[in-house]
Amino acid sequence: MSESSQSKQGFKVSWVYAMAVGSAVGWGAFVLPYEWLSSSGLLAVVTGFIIGTLLIGVIAVNYGYATKSLPVTGGGIAFALATFGRTHGFIAGWALMLGYAGIISLNASAVTLVLRLIIPEVMMQGALYEISGWTIYAPEVAVSSLFLIGFAYLNAKNTAISGRVQFLAVVLMLIAVVTVLVGTGFHFASQDSSLPLSPPAQVGFWSAVSAIVAFAPWAYVGFDGIPQLAGEFRFSASKIMKLLIASIISASFLYIMVITAAAFAFGDNMAAFGSSSWETGVAISLVMGKSGLALMVVAVSMGVLTGLNGFYVAASRVVLTLSRSQMLPPVFGRLNPRHGTPSTAFYAIMVLCLISPWFGRAALLWIVDMTSVGIAITFFYTCACAYKLGRDGSVFGIHAQSPSQIQQVFGLLGMLISVGFLLLLLLPDSVGALSTPSRYALAVWVVLGVAFYAMRRDHLQHKSDTELRQILFAKVS
Numbered sequence: 001m002s003e004s005s006q007s008k009q010g011f012k013v014s015w016v017y018a019m020a021v022g023s024a025v026g027w028g029a030f031v032l033p034y035e036w037l038s039s040s041g042l043l044a045v046v047t048g049f050i051i052g053t054l055l056i057g058v059i060a061v062n063y064g065y066a067t068k069s070l071p072v073t074g075g076g077i078a079f080a081l082a083t084f085g086r087t088h089g090f091i092a093g094w095a096l097m098l099g100y101a102g103i104i105s106l107n108a109s110a111v112t113l114v115l116r117l118i119i120p121e122v123m124m125q126g127a128l129y130e131i132s133g134w135t136i137y138a139p140e141v142a143v144s145s146l147f148l149i150g151f152a153y154l155n156a157k158n159t160a161i162s163g164r165v166q167f168l169a170v171v172l173m174l175i176a177v178v179t180v181l182v183g184t185g186f187h188f189a190s191q192d193s194s195l196p197l198s199p200p201a202q203v204g205f206w207s208a209v210s211a212i213v214a215f216a217p218w219a220y221v222g223f224d225g226i227p228q229l230a231g232e233f234r235f236s237a238s239k240i241m242k243l244l245i246a247s248i249i250s251a252s253f254l255y256i257m258v259i260t261a262a263a264f265a266f267g268d269n270m271a272a273f274g275s276s277s278w279e280t281g282v283a284i285s286l287v288m289g290k291s292g293l294a295l296m297v298v299a300v301s302m303g304v305l306t307g308l309n310g311f312y313v314a315a316s317r318v319v320l321t322l323s324r325s326q327m328l329p330p331v332f333g334r335l336n337p338r339h340g341t342p343s344t345a346f347y348a349i350m351v352l353c354l355i356s357p358w359f360g361r362a363a364l365l366w367i368v369d370m371t372s373v374g375i376a377i378t379f380f381y382t383c384a385c386a387y388k389l390g391r392d393g394s395v396f397g398i399h400a401q402s403p404s405q406i407q408q409v410f411g412l413l414g415m416l417i418s419v420g421f422l423l424l425l426l427l428p429d430s431v432g433a434l435s436t437p438s439r440y441a442l443a444v445w446v447v448l449g450v451a452f453y454a455m456r457r458d459h460l461q462h463k464s465d466t467e468l469r470q471i472l473f474a475k476v477s
Contacts, residue, residue, distance in 0.1 A: 015163030020247035022306025023222025027110035030300040033262035034279035040208035052216020062386035064241025071237035074321025075227030080381035095374030100315035105356035112140040134360035144357035152350035156343035173302035184264035193267035214432030225314030319345035380418035387411025
């Protein structure tokens with residue numbers, strides 16, 4: 001199946017922008033501000049997010065360079081394969097598939113978190129069992145499963161509906177956040193209160209900033225979904241870099257607006273909210289009343305739904321590309337004959353993710369933390385591809401182009417930043433170190449990947465370079 005035989009519908013600029021922003025700004029932006037502010041203070045949190053934005057911005061520039069040269073579906077796999085060969089293409093695909101599946105599962109479970117806050121008497125009944133201190137309730141399993149099935153069906157049937165839903169949800173989220181920021185700002189200005197600016201006395205300012213920087217890169221995971229769709233864009237690949245940077249800046253502004261609104265609402269009384277189930281939502285509801293809580297519910301719901309939808313779309317293209325290159329069985333590469341969407345890939349991801357509601361959110365967080373390693377690995381592959389393009393003017397799959405010294409510099413910086421992210425996760429004493437359960441999950445993931453590669457190796461190596469170039473890079477070769 002060639003590149004040209006993919007989706008008949010394609011993605012507009014506005015849809016792709018909404019996919020990136022909506023995927024990056026998920027439930028954490030609305031649930032975690034209390035934790036960030038209490039441990040680091042407003043100044044350190046904002047500083048950490050700005051630094052994180054700049055670091056991820058360098059990565060985004062490299063994605064722009066690589067995608068402009070290789071605007072193909074499943075870009076994350078294509079970049080690794082074109083630069084280092086087929087085995088590395090499989091590693092990148094395996095990392096992305098599990099990374100995206102983990103985040104899809106987390107977003108589906110976040111839907112039940114929102115409902116726990118709104119209708120706890122409905123959601124917290126029919127207890128099934130407990131895993132790591134988290135009780136699994138039958139209604140929560142049912143709701144998470146329903147959302148996973150619904151979004152798989154929606155995307156498998158029609159790209160246009162999915163794109164429009166994503167764009168509308170991002171617009172609603174932005175309106176809700178701006179309204180809350182203005183409302184809490186006016187309230188704070190009318191009170192004799194102070195902002196939680198500084199970290200606790202025992203925590204240094206730059207230590208607090210480092211803790212936020214360690215998290216910030218994962219706050220923006222989602223922009224990298226854009227290259228997975230590049231073979232189906234309705235616009236020129238030359239616009240991709242601007243689109244990537246715009247989505248990261250937009251996501252950064254959204255995070256900082258929510259954090260600032262939370263700081264306005266908490267004021268100098270943060271300790272009073274420590275026992276609340278949703279500290280940020282409770283504080284804003286006290287300041288703005290039921291309308292404030294309703295706006296926060298809308299914002300977090302849109303964040304969850306856009307993340308669920310965006311990562312579903314990106315993950316489906318990863319599975320599709322793995323199948324087309326023989327890294328997965330051909331059945332996963334089948335397209336819907338009517339709509340041209342990778343329907344089999346959507347349903348395969350759905351089946352994989354439907355396991356997650358039965359394990360509870362605590363266990364799921366271990367897996368999601370582990371998948372951050374996979375995302376950092378794909379960052380490195382993309383930056384290496386951009387570096388090689390800048391140095392040599394070519395990689396496997398494309399005609400030669402003019403070398404670029406600036407591109408080399410960005411590629412090298414991106415590789416160093418990617419390694420830094422990996423060290424933050426893997427070094428035991430770092431501020432972003434993986435927990436012991438996450439390390440076990442990572443080990444299982446690696447073993448499964450090695451086993452699966454061993455099963456598919458002959459299929460992967462069977463195709464000639466000419467066949468592989470035609471399958472993956474027909475659009476640019």
